[in-house]
Amino acid sequence: MDSDAYSDQLSLRGKFNTGTLKHSFNVGTEWSFQETDQGVHTFTNAAGETTSTILDSNIQNCTSAAAVANGWCTSLNNPGNGAFYDTRGAITAQSTTRSHNVGVYALDSIEFNPQWLLNLGVRWDKFETEKKYNKDVGGRTPHKAGDKLESDTDYFSYQAGLVFKPTEDGSIYLSYATSANPVGVLAEGDTGSDSISDSGTASASANDLKPEEARTFELGTKWDLFNNRANLTAAVFRTEKQNTRIQIDPNTTANAGKSKVDGFEISLNGKITDKWDVSTGYSYLDSEITEAAYNAVAQEGKPLPFVAKNSATLWSTYKVMPQLTLGAGVEYRDQVFVNTTAPKYLPTYTIYNAMAKYDVNKNVNLQLNINNISDKRYFTSAHAAHYAFEGNGRNAVLAINFKY
Numbered sequence: 001m002d003s004d005a006y007s008d009q010l011s012l013r014g015k016f017n018t019g020t021l022k023h024s025f026n027v028g029t030e031w032s033f034q035e036t037d038q039g040v041h042t043f044t045n046a047a048g049e050t051t052s053t054i055l056d057s058n059i060q061n062c063t064s065a066a067a068v069a070n071g072w073c074t075s076l077n078n079p080g081n082g083a084f085y086d087t088r089g090a091i092t093a094q095s096t097t098r099s100h101n102v103g104v105y106a107l108d109s110i111e112f113n114p115q116w117l118l119n120l121g122v123r124w125d126k127f128e129t130e131k132k133y134n135k136d137v138g139g140r141t142p143h144k145a146g147d148k149l150e151s152d153t154d155y156f157s158y159q160a161g162l163v164f165k166p167t168e169d170g171s172i173y174l175s176y177a178t179s180a181n182p183v184g185v186l187a188e189g190d191t192g193s194d195s196i197s198d199s200g201t202a203s204a205s206a207n208d209l210k211p212e213e214a215r216t217f218e219l220g221t222k223w224d225l226f227n228n229r230a231n232l233t234a235a236v237f238r239t240e241k242q243n244t245r246i247q248i249d250p251n252t253t254a255n256a257g258k259s260k261v262d263g264f265e266i267s268l269n270g271k272i273t274d275k276w277d278v279s280t281g282y283s284y285l286d287s288e289i290t291e292a293a294y295n296a297v298a299q300e301g302k303p304l305p306f307v308a309k310n311s312a313t314l315w316s317t318y319k320v321m322p323q324l325t326l327g328a329g330v331e332y333r334d335q336v337f338v339n340t341t342a343p344k345y346l347p348t349y350t351i352y353n354a355m356a357k358y359d360v361n362k363n364v365n366l367q368l369n370i371n372n373i374s375d376k377r378y379f380t381s382a383h384a385a386h387y388a389f390e391g392n393g394r395n396a397v398l399a400i401n402f403k404y
Contacts, residue, residue, distance in 0.1 A: 001036065001037065001038040001039075002036070002037045002038075003034065003035070003036040003037075004034070004035050004036075005032070005033070005034040005035075006032065006033045006034075007030070007031065007032040007033075008030070008031045008032075009028065009029070009030045009031075010028055010029050011026060011027065011028030011029075012026070012027050012028060013025065013026045020112075021110055021111065021112065022110070022111040023108055023109070023110055023111075024108070024109040024111075025106070025107065025108045025109075026105075026106075026107045026108075027105065027106045027107070028104075028105055029102070029103065029104045029105075030101075030102070030103040030104075030105075031101070031102050031103075032099075032100075032101045033098075033099070033100050033101075034097075034098070034099045035096065035097070035098050035099075036096070036097045036098075037094075037095075037096050037097075038094070038095060038097070039094040094133070094134040094135040095131055095132060095133050095134060095135075096131070096132050096134060097129070097130070097131045097132075098129070098130045098132075099127070099128070099129045099130075100127075100128040100129075101125065101126070101127050101128070102125070102126045103123060103124065103125045103126075104123070104124045105121065105122070105123040105124075106121065106122055106123075107119070107120070107121040108120050108121070114165065115164060115165050115166070116162075116163070116164060116165075117162075117163040117165070118160075118161070118162055118163075119159070119160065119161040119162075119163065119175075120159070120160055121158065121159040121160075122156065122157070122158050122159075123156070123157045123158075124154065124155070124156050125154065125155060125157070125180070126152075126153070126154040127151070127152070127153045127154070127182045128150075128151070128152050128153075129150065129151045129152075130148060130149070130150045130151075131148065131149045131150075132146070132147070132148050133145055133146065133147045133148075151182065153180075153182040153211050155180045155182075155211060155213075157177070157178045157179050157180060158177070158178050159175065159176065159177035159178070160175065160176050160177075161173055161174065161175035161176070162174050162175075169223060169224040169225075169228070170221065170222065170223040170224070171221065171222050171223075172219075172220070172221045173218075173219070173220055173221070173222075174218070174219050175216075175217075175218045175220075176215070176216070176217055176218075177215070177216050177218075178213070178214065178215045178216075179213075179214045179215075179216075180211040180212065180213050180214070181211055181212040181214070182211040182212075210243045211243065212241055212242070212243050212244055212245060213241065213242045213243055214239055214240065214241040214242075215239070215240055216237055216238070216239045216240075217237060217238050218235055218236070218237040219235065219236050219237070220233065220234060220235030220236070220237075221233070221234055221235070225270070226270065226271065226272060226273075229270050229271040229272075230268060230269060230270025230271055230272065230278070231268075231269055231270055232266075232267070232268050233265075233266070233267050234264075234265065234266040234267075235264070235265050235266075236263070236264050237262075237263050237264075237265075238260060238261070238262050238263075239260065239261045239263075240258075240259075240260045241258065241259045241260070242258055243257070244257035244258055244259045244289070245257070257289060257291055257292055257299075258289070258290045258291035259287065259288065259289050259290060259304055260287070260288055260290055261285055261286065261287045261288075261304070261307065262285075262286045263283065263284060263285045263286065264283070264284045265281070265282070265283045265284075266281065266282050266283075267279075267280065267281035267282075268280050268281075275318055275319040275320075276316070276317075276318050276319075277316065277317045277318075278314075278315070278316045279313075279314075279315045279316075280312075280313060280314040280315070280316075281312065281313050282310075282311070282312040283310075283311050283312075284309065284310055285307050285308065285309055285311075286309060287303045287304040287307040287309075288301060288302070288303060288304070289301065289302050289303075289304065289340060292340075299340040302337070302340050303337055304337075304340075305336070305337050305338055305339050305340060306336050306337075306338065306381070307336060308333045308334040308335070308336045309334045310332070310333075310334040311332060311333045311334060312330075312331075312332045313329070313330070313331050313332075314329055314330050315327065315328075315329035315353075316328060316329065317355070322359075323358055323359045323360075324356070324357070324358050324359075325355075325356070325357045325358075325359075326354075326355070326356050326357075327354065327355035327356070327357075328352070328353065328354045328355070329352070329353045329354075330350060330351070330352050330353075331350070331351050331353070332348075332349070332350045333348065333349055334348050335347050335348045338382040338383070338388075344382075346378075346379045346380075346381075346382055346388060347378070347379070349376055349378035349379075349391070350376065351371075351372045351373075351374070351376050351378065351391070352372070352373045352374055353369070353370065353371045353372065353373065354369070354370045354373060355367065355368065355369045355370070356368045363402060363403055363404055364400065364401070364402055364403075365400075365401050366398070366399070366400055366401075367398070367399045367401060368396065368397070368398050368399075369396065369397045369399075370394070370395075370396045371392065371394070371395050371396070371397075372391070372392060372393060372394045372395065373394060374394070375393050375394035376391075377390065377391075377393070378390070378391045379391060
């Protein structure tokens with residue numbers, strides 16, 4: 001795979017007054033372009049089997065001498081893919097993906113007096129994506145050389161927020177914002193609900209999908225504590241989404257859904273004392289599919305995939321001696337469902353971490369991190385149907401840091 005990407009951003013900031021109102025504005029434009037060329041090869045092992053035809057039973061049977069001789073297995077003493085697939089065939093699929101994005105925005109913060117502010121913003125985005133097949137492609141959705149999948153979307157988004165500052169150290173705000181998430185085009189063989197790819201039976205018409213459109217209402221507060229050494233933030237919010245892309249069967253993603261998320265977040269970061277640092281946060285997310293795709297009504301009322309209802313983090317360090325700092329932390333995540341078509345989920349997990357840092361002098365320090373102390377087996381993400389990604393087991397990292 002070969003990929004080239006370019007981007008540019010130009011912005012102008014300034015201040016001006018209109019009567020008694022004080023304005024702080026920011027206007028600008030963004031541009032990006034990415035082109036990806038990707039080809040797919042077929043490899044053959046010693047038994048003449050390819051990556052497409054080898055049987056799972058042969059992969060799993062690594063006890064016989066014949067299995068090893070045929071290249072079905074690799075040695076633990078000398079692992080490598082060379083023994084498994086030693087012959088690379090011709091490119092069986094080749095495509096070029098291009099993405100061109102342009103955005104223009106304007107923001108204005110209006111100060112009525114030291115206690116009241118109004119924030120306003122508008123943005124226009126245009127997304128153009130194209131996937132062109134340079135060779136014939138078979139499979140569930142065959143394509144001929146020269147076939148194209150395209151998506152061309154533009155939309156406006158808005159935001160408004162009212163801020164009240166009862167003191168210099170705290171503020172309370174109420175905000176409303178809209179956003180959109182257009183369909184993209186991924187490279188050959190990639191999958192995802194945000195993409196046009198050749199992996200699904202309905203993908204050829206995926207360019208007809210509308211952007212996911214969201215609006216968010218939020219009420220929150222921010223406070224500087226302990227003489228501005230720490231900050232506390234908290235917010236309640238609701239996000240409503242239309243045209244939610246929902247998987248209606250293992251191979252098809254539709255655009256006919258509606259969903260909502262009601263949430264609460266709170267975090268504290270900074271120094272409690274000169275020696276004690278804390279970073280902690282908690283979030284509660286209650287998600288629901290309120291309107292499913294036309295042929296997947298059974299999904300209504302179910303939670304959105306990969307949205308944990310409860311999650312929390314805590315990390316704290318304390319300087320027990322002028323040269324020695326100790327730290328410990330915990331990460332927690334509730335179970336998450338991996339799709340809406342079957343009751344498959346990733347289980348809840350809690351992992352513990354610790355750290356010790358010793359300052360040798362003002363330029364050198366030693367730091368030891370121990371992660372997942374209890375060696376908890378957990379999974380961070382998963383494919384919607386058949387496999388999951390396992391998190392790191394217990395591990396330790398010793399580092400020597402220099403600064404000058």
